[in-house]
Each structure stands twice: as structure tokens, then as C-alpha cells.
Amino acid sequence: MTTQNHAASRRKWNFRPNLDDQLAPFYRWPPKPGPMLRYILASWSPIGVRMLILGFAIITWFVFVPELQDCREFSLDWIAQIWARNLLTMLVVAGGLHLYFYSLRRQQDEERYDTRPLMRNSRLFHFNDQVRDNMFWTLVSAVGIWSAYEALMMYAYANGYAPMISFGAHPAWFIALIFLIPWWAGLHFYLQHRLLHTPRLYAAVHSWHHKNSNTGPWSGAAMHPVEHLVWLSSVFVLLLVPSHPLHAIFLLQFHVISAATSHSGYEHLCLGGRMKFRLGDFFHQLHHRFCDCNYGTFETPWDQWLDTYHNGTEEGEAWMKERRRQLSQKKTAG
Ligand SMILES: [Zn+2]
Ligand SMILES: [Zn+2]
DSSP states (O other): OOOOHHHHHHHHHHOOOOOOOOHHHHGGOOOHHHHHHHHHHHTTTTTTTTHHHHHHHHHHHHHSOOGGGGGSSOHHHHHHHHEEEEEEHHHHHHEEEEEIIIITTTTTTTTTTTSSSOSSOOSGGGGGHHHHHHIIIIIIIIIIHHHHHHHHHHHHHHSSSBBBOOTTTOOHHHHHHHHHHHHHHHHHHHHHHHHHHHHIIIIIIHHHHTTSSSOOOGGGTOHHHHHHHHHHHGGGGTTTOOOOOHHHHHHHHHHHHHHHHSSSBBBEEEETTEEEEEEEHHHHHHHHSSSSSOOTTTTEEEEEEETOOOOOOOOHHHHHHHHHHHHHHHHHHH
């Protein structure tokens, strides 16, 4: 990259990680077992977001879940318990991160991707305020639909509509499914996200999430309710695949909690000058900024394979401009 390009990139991004190095190394040829193993170990690191969510899902199953036999019939008692726990989870995770990064500014702009402030007095957002808009749609719609889907799955397990296994009887499949869940979440996310970028669905539904051209922790799950219905529907694969309620809880928590961390706007939570805790997702931050790139995740290969990958550099941007030009030429010719 030239010096001039470096300067231009710095103006756009206050912090820009090397995205090419962050991509999952599973889809390169020839396969490289070393980088693959390192990637798996890092993504399942004991102090990584993924493992912490899994830990929380296990605690949830043992402590914060209604008795399965009580879920044979719908009742406000146990459904309200699920809803209250999910509401509290988002208040703690998204609320805590927002407080730390944006209210108290404890990390200033260290490792913050985009230093443009979250929007106030903007008619673009409900309540004319980005954070209030994001909080409302997260706490009301995302938490509501997340809880409804979790309750439906509990009802399905309790009544035998979902094929249920136990760890004791099927330990290998039980563990394999835990590893497969983030992969499935990424695949489902990509497919429904591409669908939501078709012109009509984008205008009616997905544009709500894209109001956030710069994001904060509350932006991750701030979407149109129809998008919540589609996004979290990935859990219903467990009506076909033998699983345990822990898998359903983990899958739903994985979607919603990691949306709060990945939209935090910061690459790392830096504690005490030494401890760094990876949160952010520059890959998706680029999608919020430019809209027509990086539809998947840094773990899925689709954007690289289908030429919609933007790595955040000036070269990446030049390629996206060229792609737009080619697409509009095709449209005109068609
Ligand atoms: Zn997003
Ligand atoms: Zn999008």
C-alpha cells in the first residue's frame, strides 16, 4: 500500500486491523493444518466471546431454565422466566459495554474503528436518537422473539416434537453439535442476509438495521421485528437434528449476545493496559459502512468466492467501486 493510501485509510478508520489475517483459513487451497488448528484454538479460547457464551449457556441450562416437564404446556410462569432472563442478559451485556465504551468513555478511542459519534437528534431513528432506537428494538423485539423461540423449543423438547438426546447417551454428537453451532449460525446468517438485501426486503425490513452506519453495542440486535423472526429462525433446524435444549439455548445466545459484542465498534476491550479481550468485527463494520460488501462473516467463504469481500484497505475499496461500475454497466446493457 502506498503512503498516500495509508493516509486515506487512516482518515476513514481510526483503527483498522489486518482483516486478511483474521479470515478463517479453512477455505484456502492447499489446506494448511497449522493455521487451521491455531484458528480453532483461538476462536474457542477459554477467554474468548464464544467460550464465554457457551459457559453462560451451560450455567443457564443448570440454573436459569424452567423444569422441562413444566414446559409441556404453555404457561406464563415459565415463559416469563425465560423472557426476564434474556432481558437481563441484554441489559448487562449491551448495557454494560455501552456504559464502558460510550457513556464513561473508559477506553477513549483506543482500538475504536470509527470515531464518528452515535447519532442524536436525527429523524432517521425512532425517538430521533440512535441509542434509544437501538435499545428499544433490542429490548422489545429482539428479546421478545428470542424468548418466544426459546419457549417454543422448550415446548418442542418437552413434548417430543424435537428429537432430544442426552450427553450421557450421545457424548460425541453432543460435543460435535456444539462446535457446529457457530458454523451453522454463520451459514444461516449469510443466506438470510443476502435475501434481506434484495431491493424490496431491504427497503421494508433490513434498512432499519442499516440506519446504523456506525455501530455501538445496542446496534447489534436492533432490527425490524421481521428480521428478528428470520434471523433467529436458525434454531428450528433443531426440530430435525437430534439435540439437547442446551444446544438451542447456546445457538440463540450465540446470535444475540455476539451481535452486541461484534457491533461494539471496538476491536478489543483493553483492560489495565495489558489484558485484551477481542470483541469487535471489522468485517461486519465494513458492511455497515458500505452496505454492498461483506454480507457473511469472517468465518464464511461466500464473500471471497462471490467477489463481495472488502478488506478495509484502499485497494479493497477500489475493487468495490470497480464492481459497482461493472454491475451498473450490466444493468444498463440489460
Ligand atoms: Zn450489523
Ligand atoms: Zn446488511
